[in-house]
Amino acid sequence: MTIDVDKVREDFPILDRTVRDQRRLVYLDSAATSQKPIEVLEAEAEYYRTCNAAVHRGAHQLAEEATDAYESARARLAAFVGATPDQLVFTKNATESLNLAAYAFTNSSVPHGQGDADPRFVVGPGDTIVVTQMEHHANLVPWQEVCARTGATLRWLGVDDDGRLELDDLDRVIDETTRVVSVVHQSNILGTLNPVRLLMDRAHEVGAIGIVDACQSVPHQHVDVHELGADLMAWSGHKMLGPTGIGMLWGRPDVLEGMPPFITGGSMIETVFMDHSTFAAPPKRFEAGTPMVAQAVGAAAGAAYLERLGMDDVAEHEHQLTGYALERLRAMPGVRIIGPSDNHERGSAISFVVDGIHAHDVGQFLDDRGVAVRVGHHCAWPTCRRFGVPATTRMSSYIYNDTADIDVALDAIRAAQDFFGA
Amino acid sequence: MNVESMYQEIILDHYRNPRGRGLIEAPEGESHQVNPTCGDEVTVQVAMDREGHLHLGYEGQGCSISQASASVMAELAEGFDLATAEAARAAFMEMMRSKGDAEPDEDILGDAVAFVGVAKYPARIKCALLPWMALQDALVKSGAMKEGEK
Numbered sequence: 001m002t003i004d005v006d007k008v009r010e011d012f013p014i015l016d017r018t019v020r021d022q023r024r025l026v027y028l029d030s031a032a033t034s035q036k037p038i039e040v041l042e043a044e045a046e047y048y049r050t051c052n053a054a055v056h057r058g059a060h061q062l063a064e065e066a067t068d069a070y071e072s073a074r075a076r077l078a079a080f081v082g083a084t085p086d087q088l089v090f091t092k093n094a095t096e097s098l099n100l101a102a103y104a105f106t107n108s109s110v111p112h113g114q115g116d117a118d119p120r121f122v123v124g125p126g127d128t129i130v131v132t133q134m135e136h137h138a139n140l141v142p143w144q145e146v147c148a149r150t151g152a153t154l155r156w157l158g159v160d161d162d163g164r165l166e167l168d169d170l171d172r173v174i175d176e177t178t179r180v181v182s183v184v185h186q187s188n189i190l191g192t193l194n195p196v197r198l199l200m201d202r203a204h205e206v207g208a209i210g211i212v213d214a215c216q217s218v219p220h221q222h223v224d225v226h227e228l229g230a231d232l233m234a235w236s237g238h239k240m241l242g243p244t245g246i247g248m249l250w251g252r253p254d255v256l257e258g259m260p261p262f263i264t265g266g267s268m269i270e271t272v273f274m275d276h277s278t279f280a281a282p283p284k285r286f287e288a289g290t291p292m293v294a295q296a297v298g299a300a301a302g303a304a305y306l307e308r309l310g311m312d313d314v315a316e317h318e319h320q321l322t323g324y325a326l327e328r329l330r331a332m333p334g335v336r337i338i339g340p341s342d343n344h345e346r347g348s349a350i351s352f353v354v355d356g357i358h359a360h361d362v363g364q365f366l367d368d369r370g371v372a373v374r375v376g377h378h379c380a381w382p383t384c385r386r387f388g389v390p391a392t393t394r395m396s397s398y399i400y401n402d403t404a405d406i407d408v409a410l411d412a413i414r415a416a417q418d419f420f421g422a
Numbered sequence: 423m424n425v426e427s428m429y430q431e432i433i434l435d436h437y438r439n440p441r442g443r444g445l446i447e448a449p450e451g452e453s454h455q456v457n458p459t460c461g462d463e464v465t466v467q468v469a470m471d472r473e474g475h476l477h478l479g480y481e482g483q484g485c486s487i488s489q490a491s492a493s494v495m496a497e498l499a500e501g502f503d504l505a506t507a508e509a510a511r512a513a514f515m516e517m518m519r520s521k522g523d524a525e526p527d528e529d530i531l532g533d534a535v536a537f538v539g540v541a542k543y544p545a546r547i548k549c550a551l552l553p554w555m556a557l558q559d560a561l562v563k564s565g566a567m568k569e570g571e572k
Binding site for chain 2 (some may be wrong): 360375390
C-alpha cells in the first residue's frame with residue numbers, strides 16, 4: 001500500500017471508538033463526509049484560542065491576524081486545485097456553491113432595472129442547460145429552478161448500463177442553444193469518473209459556461225482547474241478532512257467578474273446609498289455577512305494534511321482498495337454493482353444492491369457489525385430510477401481504510417443474505 | 423440488543439408474505455407517502471362501509487420494516503371502527519417514540535407490537551411509521567377524520 005494506514009489512523013481519534021456493542025468502527029462513508037484528523041480539529045480550536053475576530057474590519061491586531069488566517073486558508077485551498085486566491089469563493093457548502101452559480105443565471109435573466117447583466121449569464125426560452133443523469137440533487141435541482149424561472153430548457157446526457165455517460169449524442173445534447181454545461185466530475189452514487197475535459201471543451205465550442213461539481217474528486221485525486229478546462233468548479237471542505245460549514249467555488253476571473261451577487265448584505269458591497277448599492281469585486285462579492293473563518297482554517301489544514309500524504313498516493317491507495325472491493329463484490333452471488341464494475345476511470349464509492357434485501361436492511365446488518373455505509377438514493381434519485389432500483393448500499397473508502405475494513409463489510413453482506421435467506 | 427432481535431420473526435414473515443396487499447375498488451381516501459431519505463413508498467387506501475367499518479388497500483416498495491409495517495397495519499385495522507383505528511395508530515406512534523423501552527399493549531396493537539425494537543434505531547422509525555402516516559392522511563382525505571384530529 002502506498003499509504004501507511006495504521007499511521008494515518010493514529011491521526012483520527014474517532015476511529016478509536018467502538019459502536020454497537022463494542023464493535024470496531026469501520027467507516028466506509030467518506031463519500032458522505034470524511035473523518036477529521038487531529039490537526040484539523042486543532043487548527044480550528046487554535047484559531048478560536050488565539051486570534052478569533054471579525055475579518056476584513058476592525059482596527060486591531062486580532063482582526064489583522066484573523067484576516068490573515070482566513071486569507072491564508074483561501075490561498076492554500078486555491079493552490080490545492082492549481083488556482084490563485086482571488087479566484088476562490090468561500091461558501092457554506094458545495095450546494096451553496098452550485099446555487100451561487102445557478103443564481104448568477106437567474107439573477108442575470110430577470111429584469112433588474114439596470115440592464116447591465118453580462119450576456120453570458122442571460123438565459124431564456126430557446127436556451128438549454130445541460131446536466132447528466134448522474135447528478136447529485138445539488139447539481140440538478142438548482143438548474144431545474146433556473147429553467148422554471150427563465151423559460152430555458154433542461155437537457156441531460158444519459159447513463160449507460162455500466163454507469164458511464166452516453167457520449168454518442170454529445171454534439172446533439174450540447175448544441176448551439178446550450179448556455180450552461182454543469183456536470184459531476186466523479187459520481188457520488190456510481191463512482192464514475194467522467195471525461196470532464198471533453199465536456200468542457202464541447203461547452204466552450206458552443207459558447208456555454210462550463211461548471212464542474214468536484215465534491216467527490218478533489219478529496220481523492222489531484223485536480224487542477226486548468227487541466228479540467230472548467231469555468232466554475234464547486235467542492236466542499238468536509239469531504240476532504242475539513243469541518244462542515246465550508247464550501248468552495250473556484251471561478252475563472254472573467255467569469256466571476258460577470259456574475260451578479262447571490263446573497264447580498266454586509267462585506268460584499270463597494271458603496272451603499274439609501275436607494276442602491278454597488279458591489280465589491282470577486283471573491284468578496286459572493287461572501288456576504290460574517291464568513292466561516294474557523295471552518296476555512298480547518299479546511300486548509302485538511303488540504304495540508306492531504307498534500308503531505310500526496311494526492312497521487314491518495315488516489316493510488318483508493319484505487320487499490322476499490323479494485324480489491326470490486327473484485328470480491330463481483331464474485332458474490334446475489335450482489336449487483338450499480339456503476340462501473342471494472343476499476344477503470346472510477347473512484348472509491350461503490351454502490352450495490354443485494355437481491356431480495358432492501359438497501360436499508362443491508363445497511364442495518366453492516367451497522368450491526370460496526371460498518372458505517374450510506375443507504376438510500378444518495379441524493380441522486382433519478383440515477384436510481386435509471387437503474388430501476390429504489391435505493392442502493394454504498395461503501396466509500398478513504399485514506400484511513402484498508403482491505404480488512406472491506407472484508408468486515410463483505411462478511412456483513414453475507415450475514416444479511418443468510419439472515420434474509422436471500 | 424443486536425440487529426437480529428430488531429427483525430422479529432413476525433416482521434420477517436409479513437415482509438415475505440404480505441397480508442391483503444393490493445388496492446381496493448372504491449377508495450374514499452388515498453394517501454401516498456414517501457420517505458425521501460431512502461425512497462421507501464407506501465400507498466394506503468381507505469373506505470368505510472355502512473356499519474362504519476374500515477376497509478384498507480395498500481401497496482408499496484421499500485425496506486422490510488416499511489413493507490412489513492404496512493402489512494401488519496392492514497391486517498390489524500381491517501374492519502376496525504374509526505375510534506379503534508385511531509387508538510391503534512396513536513398507540514403505534516407512542517411505541518415508536520419510546521426509544522424501544524415501551525411495553526406495548528398487544529390488545530390494541532396485535533402483531534404491531536413486534537416493531538417495538540425498531541424504535542431503538544432512529545433511522546428506521548420513519549420506515550415503520552410510513553404506512554400509519556398514510557392511513558391517517560387517507561382517513562383525512564376520505565372525510566372520515568378531520569385534519570389535526572387526534
